[in-house]
Amino acid sequence: MTKAKTHFVCQACGYQAPKWLGRCPGCQEWNTFAEERLIEEKVPGRDLLGFESEAVPTPITEIVDVERGRFQIGLGEFDRVLGGGIVFGSVILVGGDPGIGKSTLLLQVMNRLASKGKKVLYISGEESLQQTKMRADRLGVSSEHLFV
Missing domain, CATH: 2.20.28 (Rubrerythrin, domain 2)
Structure with missing residues (x-):
């Protein structure tokens, strides 16, 4: 193009x-x-996750299935719900009613990733930095690899 x-x-x-x-x-x-x-x-290429940078409709019969690895978090039910862990290159949308524990769960997931040496960025559109820090303190979450 x-x-x-x-x-x-x-x-x-x-x-x-x-x-x-x-x-x-x-x-x-x-x-x-x-x-x-x-x-x-414009040279067709791949983005940071390894996907093609421009989407082109492709017949499903022509798609080659590539097995992507999974990263186990270490939270049993979370890993189970995701089929054995987070698929590399995937995006996960977590939804639910207010107050149900989405932020708490994801902060725990981020802590597990950070404790394994992964650099993690926790982004919230609803909580201030101070609110996130209070939640982290309550959960015992603290890592130099976890950024807010």
Whole structure:
């Protein structure tokens, strides 16, 4: 897939700018900028998790099944619900009613990961840093690998 990009080039010195300028900062000449279009060829690649960066509809019969490993957390029921642990490269959405224990459970999961030397980032859109710290203290969660 191609993407057109425009920039402006001074015809006197070659200075490049993202927008048209009356006077060139490079050579101080006036009215020397001309618009040029660059076409960047986007190279298909993979993202950080190993998935293709652009989704293309593919017949299910043409998909090669690749077994991805699992990472066991060490919380029996949590690992069981996930079929034996977290699948590498997966995203897990945890939902439930307010106050049911989602944040507590996930903070415990993050602590288990951190205690195994994994760097973990705990993100919350509902709790302040102080609230998260209070919950962590209550649960005995403390690790230099756990970031909030």
